[in-house]
Amino acid sequence: MTTYTRREFIKRAALQSAVVAAGVSFPGIVFPAQQSANISGVEWKKAPCRFCGVGCGLLVGLSGGRAVAVKGDPASPVNRGLACVKGYHVVQALYGRDRLTQALVRKNGKLVPVPIGEALELVAAKMKETIAKNGKDAVAIYGSGQWTIPDGYVALKLFKGAIGTNNVEANARLCMASAVTGFISGFGLDEPMGCYEDIDHANTFVLWGNNMAEMHPVLFSRILARRRDDPNVKIIDLATRTTRTSRMADHSILFAPQTDLAIANGVANLLIRGGKLDRDFIAKHCSFKQGKFDIGYGLEERFKFKEKVTDSSFAAYKALVAEYSPASVARLSGVSPQDLSYLASLYGDPNRKVMSLWCMGANQHTRGTWINNLIYNLHLLTGKISSPGNSPFSLTGQPSACGTVREVGTLTHKLPKGVVTNKAHRELAAKIWNVPVERIPAKPTHHTVDMFRALDRGDIRFVWIQVTNPMVTMPKLNRYRAGAKKDGRFVVVSEIYPTPTTDVADVVLPSAMWIEREGMFGNSERRTQHWEKMVEPPGEAMSDTWQLIEVARRLGYEKLFPWPRETHIRDIWNEYTRFHDNPKHRMAPYELLRERPGVRWPFVNGKETRWRYNAKYDPAAKGTSFDFYGKPDGRAWIWLRRYEPPPEMPDGEYPYWLNTGRVIEHWHTGSMTRRIPILHRAVPAAYVEINAEDARKLAIVNGENVRLVSRRGKIELPVAIDQRGSPPPGQVFVPFFDEAKLINELTLDAYCPISKQPDYKKCAVRVEKISRA
Amino acid sequence: MPVFSYLAHPKPGQGRPLADRLREVPGCEVVPSEGYELIVLVTETEDDSEEKLLHDRLNSLDDLESLAMVYGHDGRELPEDQL
Numbered sequence: 003m004t005t006y007t008r009r010e011f012i013k014r015a016a017l018q019s020a021v022v023a024a025g026v027s028f029p030g031i032v033f034p035a036q037q038s039a040n041i042s043g044v045e046w047k048k049a050p051c052r053f054c055g056v057g058c059g060l061l062v063g064l065s066g067g068r069a070v071a072v073k074g075d076p077a078s079p080v081n082r083g084l085a086c087v088k089g090y091h092v093v094q095a096l097y098g099r100d101r102l103t104q105a106l107v108r109k110n111g112k113l114v115p116v117p118i119g120e121a122l123e124l125v126a127a128k129m130k131e132t133i134a135k136n137g138k139d140a141v142a143i144y145g146s147g148q149w150t151i152p153d154g155y156v157a158l159k160l161f162k163g164a165i166g167t168n169n170v171e172a173n174a175r176l177c178m179a180s181a182v183t184g185f186i187s188g189f190g191l192d193e194p195m196g197c198y199e200d201i202d203h204a205n206t207f208v209l210w211g212n213n214m215a216e217m218h219p220v221l222f223s224r225i226l227a228r229r230r231d232d233p234n235v236k237i238i239d240l241a242t243r244t245t246r247t248s249r250m251a252d253h254s255i256l257f258a259p260q261t262d263l264a265i266a267n268g269v270a271n272l273l274i275r276g277g278k279l280d281r282d283f284i285a286k287h288c289s290f291k292q293g294k295f296d297i298g299y300g301l302e303e304r305f306k307f308k309e310k311v312t313d314s315s316f317a318a319y320k321a322l323v324a325e326y327s328p329a330s331v332a333r334l335s336g337v338s339p340q341d342l343s344y345l346a347s348l349y350g351d352p353n354r355k356v357m358s359l360w361c362m363g364a365n366q367h368t369r370g371t372w373i374n375n376l377i378y379n380l381h382l383l384t385g386k387i388s389s390p391g392n393s394p395f396s397l398t399g400q401p402s403a404c405g406t407v408r409e410v411g412t413l414t415h416k417l418p419k420g421v422v423t424n425k426a427h428r429e430l431a432a433k434i435w436n437v438p439v440e441r442i443p444a445k446p447t448h449h450t451v452d453m454f455r456a457l458d459r460g461d462i463r464f465v466w467i468q469v470t471n472p473m474v475t476m477p478k479l480n481r482y483r484a485g486a487k488k489d490g491r492f493v494v495v496s497e498i499y500p501t502p503t504t505d506v507a508d509v510v511l512p513s514a515m516w517i518e519r520e521g522m523f524g525n526s527e528r529r530t531q532h533w534e535k536m537v538e539p540p541g542e543a544m545s546d547t548w549q550l551i552e553v554a555r556r557l558g559y560e561k562l563f564p565w566p567r568e569t570h571i572r573d574i575w576n577e578y579t580r581f582h583d584n585p586k587h588r589m590a591p592y593e594l595l596r597e598r599p600g601v602r603w604p605f606v607n608g609k610e611t612r613w614r615y616n617a618k619y620d621p622a623a624k625g626t627s628f629d630f631y632g633k634p635d636g637r638a639w640i641w642l643r644r645y646e647p648p649p650e651m652p653d654g655e656y657p658y659w660l661n662t663g664r665v666i667e668h669w670h671t672g673s674m675t676r677r678i679p680i681l682h683r684a685v686p687a688a689y690v691e692i693n694a695e696d697a698r699k700l701a702i703v704n705g706e707n708v709r710l711v712s713r714r715g716k717i718e719l720p721v722a723i724d725q726r727g728s729p730p731p732g733q734v735f736v737p738f739f740d741e742a743k744l745i746n747e748l749t750l751d752a753y754c755p756i757s758k759q760p761d762y763k764k765c766a767v768r769v770e771k772i773s774r775a
Numbered sequence: 776m777p778v779f780s781y782l783a784h785p786k787p788g789q790g791r792p793l794a795d796r797l798r799e800v801p802g803c804e805v806v807p808s809e810g811y812e813l814i815v816l817v818t819e820t821e822d823d824s825e826e827k828l829l830h831d832r833l834n835s836l837d838d839l840e841s842l843a844m845v846y847g848h849d850g851r852e853l854p855e856d857q858l
Contacts, residue, residue: 009776012848013817016780017806019846020815024782024808032809090846680847 005066006043014044015071018063019090022073026083048075048599049533050523051089052148052516053669055398056218057525058085059599062093062517064536069093069517078599080198080529086219088669091678096515096537098677102498103541106510113510118542121509122549125466126556128492128508132464133165139447142169142462145546146469147177147400147407150521151530152574153468153546154406156563158418160550163435164559168414168422168447169462173470174400174407175450179759180365181396182408184374187293187756188639190632191586192408195614196357196393197527197602201225203391204357206348207237210377211262211363211763213727215247216666218361218397226250236348240265241363242661242763243691243729253344256730259659259764261335263369263645266376268331269346271323273383278350280385287628288382289635290314292642299368299649299752303455307755314642322642334645349380355391356381361399362663366763371756372643379640387638388616388628398526405524409587410578414453415446418581422446434580435562449758451477451751458485466494468546469513473502474671474741477760478714478751496546499673502741511549514539519547520571522595528602532595547574585622586631648764649752652732656712656766658696659733660748663762665726668739676739688740690719692769693731697723700771709770710734715747718772734769738762776819776850777826783814784840790814793838800832816842 006014021033046061059078063071072093076083105121106113132140143157149172161170185192201207201224214222229235229252239251240262248254257265273279292314297307328339348354358381364373378387378394386392398404411418420427422444432439448456454476456462465486476482486493486506495507498515518539524530539545544552547570554563565573572592579589582603590601602610606621613619615630615638623629630638652659667685668675675681690710692702702708704723709716719736729735736745750765785793790811797805797816802825806815820826833842 009778009819012778013804013819016778016846016848017804017815017817020780020782020817021806023845024813024815027782028813031813033806033815679849679851683849683851 006070011065011070015063018071018073022083026074026076044071047534047536049517049536050401050525050531050600051085052092052095052674053088053401054218055400055403055526056080056221057401057523057527057529057531057600058089058220059531060085060089060092062536067537069096069537075599080525080527080600081220084220084223087666088675088681089220091681094678095674096518098499100500101540102500102510102512103543104512105542106507108508113504113507118511118544121511122552123556125494125509125511126553129464129553129557132492136463138165138167139169140462141165141167141464142171142448142453142457143466143468144450144453144470144472145170145172145412147172147174147398147403148469149402149406149412149546150523151402151405151410151578152521152571153550154410154412155418155574155578156547156550156554157468158410158412159435159562160554160559162417162422162442163431163437164554164557164562166441166443168443168445169453170412171414171448171450171453172407172412173450173472173475174403175413175758176366176475176760177362177399178365178403178408179757180367180370180374180754181398183371183754183757184378184396187371187641188375188378189615189630193404193528194393194395194526195388196395197612198224199612200357200391200393200395201228204228204355204393205232205235205391206354206356207235208345208348208356208358209237209239209241209247209251210358210360210373211241212359212361212397213241213245213247213663214359214397215245215250217399217664219666221397222247238345238348243727243733243735245727255337255341255345257335257337259661259733260367260369260648261337261645262364262373263376263643264326264331264334265337265342265345266373266380267323267326267644268328268342269349270376270379270383271326272328272343272346273350273380274320274323276346276350278346279383283385283628284316284383284640287630287637288640289633289637290316290319290642291639292318295644296646297755300451300755300758301649301752305755309756319640319642322644326645349384349386356386357391357393357395359395359397361397363763365759366761368648368752368754368761368764369643369646370754370759370761372641375641375643378638382638382640388613390613396526401525402523404526404528405522405530409524409582414449417442418578430581434577437562451753451758451760454482454485457491458482458488460488460490463490464492464494466496467503468496471501471503471671471673473506474738474744475746476751477746477749477762479744479746479749480715481751496549498543499677501671501673502744512541512543513549514543514545518543519545521545522575525600529600530589530595530603531600532592534596547571648761650750650765652766656768657732658767658769660710660712660765660767661729661733661735661763662738662745662749663735664739665737668737670739671741672739673741685739688719688737688743688745689722691722691725691727691729691735693729693733694723696731696769697721700769702771707772709772710736710748710767711770712748712765712767714750717743717745717748719743734767776821777823778848778850779818779844780846781816781818782843782845783816784843785811785814785838786840789838793836796836796838800829802829
């Protein structure tokens with residue numbers, strides 16, 4: 003066995019990264035010395051990247067029991083050998099100095115190490131005690147779109163099938179829930195109808211509120227490469243602030259927050275007035291529906307909302323969108339009539355194949371379901387859907403928000419197939435899980451914001467948090483952090499590093515990370531990707547799946563979780579995929595996932611379904627053209643939705659919009675990326691972007707500290723003027739990766755009443771000058 | 776112990792001279808492509824001041840068109856309060 007010093011393996015990693023980058027960026031250029039299959043002593047194995055929802059395929063270089071290098075997997079159709087700055091450094095996230103290796107239990111106010119067996123016993127005992135004293139609905143689990151598929155499946159089975167509570171939620175409620183309700187309300191089934199191959203066919207890319215250059219960089223690289231190869235390609239960036247994406251787009255259109263609703267209706271209005279509809283498509287494949295208006299914002303403690311759907315008509319729809327004339331849209335949004343006409347001309351041009359792409363700007367929105375519907379409306383009105391290049395594409399943030407949270411169903415109302423309110427769906431779950439159907443409750447309990455409100459109130463007394471950091475990410479954070487720390491609450495946190503969430507834990511379980519355990523993720527384009535265990539986890543760290551199984555067995559559910567450790571991932575996959583055994587969702591067999599760089603579902607007769615609902619490509623679609631089989635009428639639903647303002651807007655006391663988000667270098671709350679030295683040094687701390695003219699009026703210079711104040715909290719941050727992002731006047735932007743600067747102490751816990759997803763993009767703050775940095 | 780890797784683009788036709796010049800710079804490992812269209816450069820220095828000297832030297836090379844960093848490890852231990 004070859005051994006390397008640390009210095010040698012860093013140099014090897016540096017060299018190989020550069021050779022691969024050269025090979026991908028400059029096809030045809032060859033480095034003869036590096037063309038041998040492997041550097042001596044380094045073995046390469048495939049895995050999807052740990053970070054975002056693009057799901058890049060990577061090859062991890064292993065030597066001496068450690069992950070020493072990463073390269074993009076040339077065999078992956080997703081990224082074709084490319085990776086982004088986070089992906090190229092991902093293996094370093096395994097080796098932070100303060101990696102959790104032992105279980106910790108809080109004794110006399112301090113977390114002390116204990117053997118993991120003791121910690122698991124305590125977790126099971128506390129669950130039993132809480133259930134006995136307060137009932138089944140007093141225990142809850144809060145997981146993540148970074149859960150592997152087996153993690154989520156076991157959690158769901160334990161809580162819904164074994165214990166019998168619907169208190170299962172995941173942080174994808176905070177990122178993708180509006181995308182889900184957009185899909186379900188429009189098409190009856192979740193997840194995109196298209197795939198990444200649409201990029202190779204489209205010649206028009208409209209980005210709705212998504213800084214794709216930083217958030218989905220490898221996919222954006224594919225779009226840029228498409229434009230390089232075809233001068234007819236246009237990239238339009240619709241955003242509330244100027245970003246790196248804006249600067250690379252052909253046309254950047256800035257709009258006032260929340261007014262994307264008006265813009266979408268305004269485009270629809272122009273399509274109708276200009277005769278640019280595909281009337282045949284609409285007549286054969288669409289229905290018009292209306293829901294409630296004035297639906298609230300979820301701010302009340304026990305807020306409830308129930309949608310009411312009524313049949314509508316093209317005439318009613320035409321009358322509604324007619325209110326969104328170019329002049330009225332301009333007054334509301336700041337988007338000029340010329341720009342609105344330009345957008346309509348792109349969508350309405352029969353020679354243009356249009357891909358709309360969106361993510362958090364549309365989803366983290368108090369009318370997130372509505373804006374998702376309205377973007378789909380544009381594609382349905384023009385018939386530009388479910389065919390190569392014509393693709394409304396909802397991008398996913400996390401690596402397995404699709405694969406785990408949405409497909410496994412780790413949300414209060416969901417099951418792996420269907421919903422808890424549907425008797426047939428409960429019966430299927432009961433049959434596969436071998437439990438009495440009465441044990442699976444028919445009523446959802448708490449969505450995420452409501453779950454943490456319930457913890458604060460004491461309706462929930464025990465919560466197990468895995469692979470997520472809610473004590474950084476919950477909006478209106480002060481309330482929910484205080485709630486978690488109240489007497490009579492028991493918080494278990496499964497983590498890889500200390501975080502503000504482990505700070506409030508009663509028990510911390512050390513988790514195995516990514517390639518330290520076998521697993522699967524599911525990315526934005528319905529691609530399930532498998533990886534094998536490649537390195538040992540440190541100390542007593544254990545996969546989240548196995549932690550759950552260990553506790554389940556201690557609770558007396560051995561028969562429901564019988565799988566041997568050696569084969570449990572395969573066994574779980576085989577059980578889970580029984581839920582999806584039909585042509586609309588069939589998943590690939592385990593053995594195929596091991597071989598290939600991912601397989602897209604539905605996987606039918608040995609083939610991936612690339613475009614759903616189109617009989618030419620989708621074996622589940624009946625007839626010869628389109629079949630939106632998710633809806634009882636076989637049609638896609640065009641929704642009548644309107645502009646409604648957010649609950650909190652700038653005013654005299656708080657005159658600025660606050661927008662929050664990410665930067666390319668950091669993943670979410672930074673618990674991994676801030677421990678990768680080069681990424682940490684690139685962006686070491688949070689800051690507040692402010693418009694240059696606003697800064698001048700406030701007599702603030704770049705780098706100066708200011709105080710941001712909202713009705714909920716305040717924070718001091720250094721100012722960034724015209725750095726990577728530039729908000730327009732009256733707006734500020736703060737990234738949320740810095741646990742020393744908890745911007746969510748200022749945000750508002752208003753949410754879309756349909757999806758229950760909070761809006762992190764809009765609340766009101768004021769900016770106070772403090773002193774020079 | 777900073778370690779970085781770069782793609783070094785030579786000015787047109789200057790690939791071989793550039794590779795020769797780079798080999799003369801202390802702390803550089805030079806891996807040219809077969810046709811010298813592009814050079815992979817791996818640099819290794821002891822500390823920031825040495826890194827700066829290296830960069831000054833690289834910036835003085837007339838045959839060098841551009842340098843694109845691919846991988847970086849600056850070798851610093853993070854202070855406890857930044858973990």
